[in-house]
Amino acid sequence: NEIPLVAQIICICDHYDILAGEISGERRMGHQHALNELEKGRRKIFSSELLDKAIPILEVWGPRNISWMRDVKNVHAFFISDPFDSLSQETEGDQEKQEDSSEKTFSPRQWTLARISSDFSFMENAEPICTLAKSSVCENFFDIVEDSGVRDTQKSLSKLKDGQSVTFSLPSKQGTTLELIFIRQKYGYEILYRGVNEAPLFTRKYSLFYQHFRKTPEAELLLDQKAIVKDVNERAVELLGFPRQGLIKKELEGLFSPFLSKAQLFSFRQFMTIVNEDIWSEEFSMVNGCGESYAVQVTLERLLGIENHQLTYLCRLRDITARKKMEQEMFHRDHALQLIVHNISGLTGEFFFRSLLQQLATITKAGIVMVGELTDEGSGIQPISFQQQNEFRDKEKYYLADCPCRKIIQDGEIFLSERVQETFPLDQFLHEEKIESYWGLPLRSQNGSIIGVLVAMNDKEIIRSKSIQAIVKVLQSLAGSELARMQTARILKENEQQLESQNRDLIRMNQLKSDMIAVTSHDLKSPLAAIIGYANLLEEYFPTMEEEKKIHYIKRIEEEGQKQLTFINKLLDLYRIESGTIDLEFKPKRLDLLIRDCIATREHVAGAKNITIELTIEGVPSPVLLDQVRMDQVFSNLLSNAVKFSPPHKNIDVRYNQEKNEINVEICDRGKGINEEEIVNIFDRYYMGRTNFDVRPEGSGLGLYIVKNIITLHGGKVSARNRKNGGSCFMVQIPVKNNEQNNE
Template sequence: MYLIAPALSTAVSLGLALLAWQRRKTVGTLTFVAMALSAGIWSLGYTLELGSPTLAEKIWWVRFEYIGIVSAPLAWFLFALYFIGRDNWVTRRHIAVLSIVPTITLLAVWTNGESGWIWNTITLNTEHRIPMLETTHNFWFWVHSAYSYLLAVSGSALMLRSIYTSAAKYRVQIGILFFASVMPLVGNAIFLSGASRIDLTPTGFAVGAILIAWGILRHQFFEMLPEAHNAVVESLSDGIIVLDTENRILDINSAGRNFFSLSSEDDMIGKPIESILPPSAADLMQRFEQNPSTNYTLELGTEDNPCFLDASLSLLFDRTQRAIGSVINLRDVTARKLAEIELNQQLEQRKILQRVDAELTRKLDVEYVTTMALDLIVRVSRADAGSISLMDEDGNLILKQSLGYNAEQIKWITDNPHSGIVERVIISQKAELITNVLKDPDYVPIIPETQMQITIPMISQARIVGVMVLETRSRENFTEENFGFLQLMTARIAVAIDNAGLYDTAQKQFADLKELYDQVSTLEQLKTDMIRIAAHDLRNPIAVITGYTELLEEMMDDVLTDQTRDFLARISNALNRMNKITTDILSLERIEQAAQIDRAQRVNLPKVVRQAFEEFNGQTEAKQQEYILSVPDLPVVVVGDGVELHEAISNLIGNAIKYTPEQGRVSVRVAQHDNLVTFEVEDTGYGIPEEQQARLFQPFYRVDSEETRSIDGTGLGLHLVKNIIERHNGKMIFRSTYGEGSTFGFELPLPTNNGT
C-alpha cells in the first residue's frame, strides 16, 4: 500500500514529461520536462527504496533519488521564470550559479561515506512491516533543504504574483500550477517535521501531477504561456478578439479594448460580441457567416474623432479539425480611410468645379452666368437663401440675383446693398464664415431664423466684381470644409461674371466700331465716286482746251510774241499734267475693278519687258542716256494680267528715265531665282532722301528735293505699280541712295506644276 502513491507519482510524472516533450517548441516547455523528469526520478527512487529489503540497496536508491531531489526545485524555479515571461533571466551563467548547491549536494550524497556532510548515521529499522531507513542529518542536508525550499517557494510566489497580471483565461492555469507545486512542499514539510515516517513528497507529486494532467487536457497548457500571450498578443497594434463557437468573448487584447473604449477585459469575458459592436455593425457576425473571407469596415468614434477598423475573421480548429471558435482581427485603417474620404471629396469637388466651368462658359451673358452660379452654389452649400450683387462702375453694389428671399426681403437688400457684414467683407476682401450670426455685431437680420452666414467677395484680376451671400437656418450645413470649397467655386464664378461683362462691353464696342466702319466706308465710297467722276468728266474739257490751244499756236504762229508763246507752252504743260492725273486715277479704278474679276493668263515676262523697253528708246536717245536691257533668251512664264504688268513695267522704266539726268544710265534686267522671277530698273539718277522713302508708295505723294521740284508728276505712279504687283501675289523691290541713284522693281512667283 505504501508503494501505490510513489508508483502513481512516477507514472504520472514521466507521462507528463513525455506529453510536454511533444510540445517542446513552445517557450519554457523544456524546463517543465526537466521538472517532470525530476519528480519522476524522485518518485521512482523512493518507490524502489521502499521495496528494497537490505540497507545497502536502500542507500543506493536514496542516492538515486537525490538526482531528482536536487534538480526538481531548480527546474520548477526556471519553469516559473519562463511562465511569467522572465525568460531573459534564464541564461547559462545564471543556471550554472543556481546549480552550484544542487551539484555539491549530489556529490556529498554519493560521497557521504567519506565526507559525512549529509547523514551522520544511516540505520535500517525492521520493526515495521516494511523496513525503513532511519537517519540523522548533518549540516549540508539543512543547507540543501533551505536552498531547495527557497527555490520552490520563490517559483510558487512568482506564479501567485502573475495571477494579478495575466488575462482571466490564464488565471485558472496559474492556479492549477500553484497548487500542484504546493502539494510536494506540504508533503515534504510533514516528513521533515517527523509527523510521518513515510516521505509524503512523492504523494504530493502524485496529487500535483494529476492536477497538471487535468490542466493539460482541460485548459490546454503549453498551447501558449500567459506571459507569451502578454508579450505577443497584448503588444499587437491590431485588436484581437477570441470568440467561442457561440460568438462569446473569450479574450480581447489591449488594442481591442481601446478601440471599443472598454476599461477591463473581465467585464467582457463571456458576453456576446454584439454587446460591444456599434449599431451599424450589429450584424457583423452574420456577414462573416455569409462571407468568412471578406473584410468589413467598422466605423467607431465620433464625428469629430472618427475611427475606422478593418475587420477580418479566422476560424480556430483543434487537432481533430473540430471548430472551437474564431478570432476577429481589427486593424486601425482610420488614416487610410480618411485619406480615401478626402480624395473622394476632392474628386467630387473637381467634378463640381468642371460642371461649374462648363455651365458658366456655355453662354457669355451676365444674366445667365449669375442665374446659373447662384443656383449651383446654393445647392452645393445646402443654403436656404443666397444672393449675388455686382459692383457697378461707381463702386456701388447692385443686386443681380437672389434665391430664398421674399419680395420684402429682396427690396431691403436692394435698398441696403452695403449693410452689415457685406461692407466689412468688401473692405477686407476676405471671405467670412459666421457660425453664430447672433454674436456678430455687424449682422443685420434679413431672414429671422438664420443661424449661419457665408459672405464671399467675388474677385477677378485683383478687383472686386461683386459679393455673394449665403444663409442657412441650420447649424450643421456650413462647415470649414465646404466653406473652403465654396470660395473656390466663387473665384471661378467671379472670373466667369467678369468675362461675361467684358464680353458685353466688347460686343457694344464692336457694334460701335461696325457703325463707325460703315460710316467711314460710305464716306470712302463717296470720295472714290467723286474722284472717279471728276477724273472722267475732266477728260472732255481738258481735251477741248488742249485742242484749242494747239489751234491757236498754229493760227497765230506769225503774230505770237515770245511771251505769248511761253504762256501757251505753260498752258499746254498744265493740260498734259492734268491729263496724266486723270489717266492714273482711272487706271487705279480699273485695277480695283479688275481685282473682282479673275483675268489670269500665262504671260512671258521677258517679252513684255522687251516691248516696254523699246517704247522708251526715243526718250533715252533725246537725253543721251545709256540704256541697257538684260533678259533671258528663254521664256520665263508668270500667271497674271499682261496689260497690267506692262503698265507697271512701263511706269517704273519711265520714272527711271525721267528722274535720271542727261548722259546718265538706266539698266533694265530680268532674272530667275528658284521659284521667283525678278524685274529691276536701276538708274544713276538723283536718288531719294532717306527720310522720304517710307511714304514713297502712298497715293499722291511726290519726293520733294531740289533736283525733282521742276519735274512734272502726279504721285500716283508708284502707288499704281504697288497695287498691280500685290494683286499678282508679288513684292516690290526698292533701294535708293540720295545723290547716287535708285533701283525699283518687283518679284513674282513662278507657277507650280499645276499652273497656279
C-alpha cells in the first residue's frame, strides 16, 4: 500500500520483460510463460486488483513492445480508474439518482480494438467507434474527428515506424472526446480506443482529497460557503468533544465565538467577506464539549479549484497546549538566562568563571561547584575556579583515575542522584565531603573535542528540573566558549613569543647573510684581481723577467686560484646540505691516521708562524665507518681555524681518545678565544665572530656550519668552549661503527 501505483505498474512491466525475453520470435514463445509467472505473484508481489487491470493489456501489447506503458500519461490512461466517493450526507434516494445520472453521463471506460489502412479507411470494427463518437458509420476514420485536429494527427501518424505507438485525446464532430492509441502496422494502424469524460477528473481529485480528509491525524472540518459544518473527521470529533451529528450543520462562528477576542472575531468576519484572502489563522484557548480546557490553533483555508460546489472551506484545528506550556517555560527560562547573561557580561577569565559558578550553585542548590581544564594530554584536571560553601578556594591539579571526571571525559554528561561514594570508592575527596549527588558536564571546543569539565556536587540531592537543565546547558556552552577563548589566547601568546624569537633569528640571519654576501664578493674578487695582476705582469715582462720571478708569480696565481676553488667548493657543499643531496661514502678507516695526515698538510702553514701542532692518542685506535673525504674536510677546517687564530710561537693541542662506543677528538688553540655571547652561534650558517679580533678574519662563515652538518650525518656532535687560560677548544664526538654494525 505504501508503493505508488506508477511504480507498481513499471515493476509489472519489468517483470514481464525479464520473463518474456527479448523482442523477437522468442518473445511470442515466452509471452504466455511470463503471464503465468505474473499470476503466481498474485497477492504475494502484486495486488489482485492491479493484475486484473494489467494482464488484459499485456495480452495485447506483451508480444510487441511495452515500453510505452512506462510513460506516466499512458499509465493514467490505462490503469487509473475514476473513484466515486460520496462526501455529503445524501439520502439513499439521492445516491440512486446520482448513480442513474452517472450511467447517462459517463461513456464506457473499457478499451476496444479497431483497424484502419494506411489511408485511414476502416478495415475492422468501424461501427463501435462511430457509435462512441455519436456519429453514423463512416468509411474513413477522420470523418468522425473534429476537423481542427485532423492535420496534426495525420502528420504525427506518418512519422511512426512499424511497432511504434502514439496516444491522442481527440474530440469528435459531435463533441465527444475519444482516448486513442495508434500502433503502426505494415497494413496500416491498430487503434485502441475508449471514451473520455471531464467529470471523472474532478471526481477523482475530489475523492483523493476526501480520502486524505478522513485519514489525516489532524482535526479537520469541511464547511460550505456560509461556514456551516458539512463534515468532520474522527480527530476533530475527539478534540472538540461533541458527537459527529452534533457538529454537522453547526455554524463555525457560533462554535468558536465564545473563546475569541474582539479582534480575532473581527478578523474572522472580515475573512468571510473578503475573497482576496485565502487563509485565516488564530490561536486561542477554548473548552470542549467534555469540559476540558486547552489551547488550539485554528486555520481556515479556502478550497481552491472546487468552485460552485457545496464545499468552500477547510478548517484545521491543532492542539497546541503542550507548545504553549513549553513557551511559558521558555519565557521563564529566558528571563533567568537574561539575569545570568547580565551578571557575567563583560567578564573574562577567572572573574567570568566565578560569576558563572555562583549562578550554577544558586539554581542547583549545590554546595560545591567547579570549572576545570583538561591537562597532561587528557590525564589530569586543573581547576580554574572552585567554589565550596559560597567561598572560592584554590584547588590543586588532580588526575582522572578513579574520579567522576574520568567518566565525564569518556561518556559525556553524567548525573548521579545518590550513592556517589559507592560508585567511586577510591575518590578520597568525595568521601571527605560526604558527596551524595553529582552532576558533571563536558566543556567542548568549537571542533567538539573535550577541553574541560563543569561540575556541581552536594551532600544532598541536586535540583535538576527540565528548566534548570536547559539553563545549565547554556552555562555549559558559555563556560566551554570562555575556556576555549582562554586556551586560544594562551596559544596566540605563545605563538607571538615564538614569532618574536623567530623574527629576531631572521633579522640576525639576514644580517649574517648580508655580511656573507659582502665577504663572498670580496673573497671571489680578491683572488681574481691577484690572478689577473700576476698574469698581466707575466704577459708584459715575460721575455725579460728573471726565472725566479716567473716561478713566484705562477705559484701566486696557483695559490689564489686554489683559494677561489676552496671557497666555491664550500658554497657547493652548502647547497648540497641545504637541499639534502649530500652523499656520504662510508668505509672502514682509522680516524687517527686521517687526523695525522691533516696535521701534516698544515705543518708548513703553522711553521710559518712558529706554531707546533701536538697530537696525543689515548685508547686503541681501530677502523671505523666514515666518509674519508668529508671527515678530512672537517678536521682540515678545524685545524686551519686553530692555526689562523693562534698567535705566533704557541702550540696547538690535538687529543684523540677512542673508546669502545665513541671517539672523542679535541683541538685546542691558545688564541684570544671566542666571545661567550657568540659561542652559541658559531656553528650557524654565515656566522663569523664580530668581536675580539684585531683584524677581521678571512672566511665565509660557512666552514663550521658545514663541519656541524657533516658530523651530524655521521651521527656525532660538535661543540666549542673557551679555555680558562685563553684560547678555545673544539670537541668532536663520533660514534664507533664497524662494518658489522653498519650491515645490521
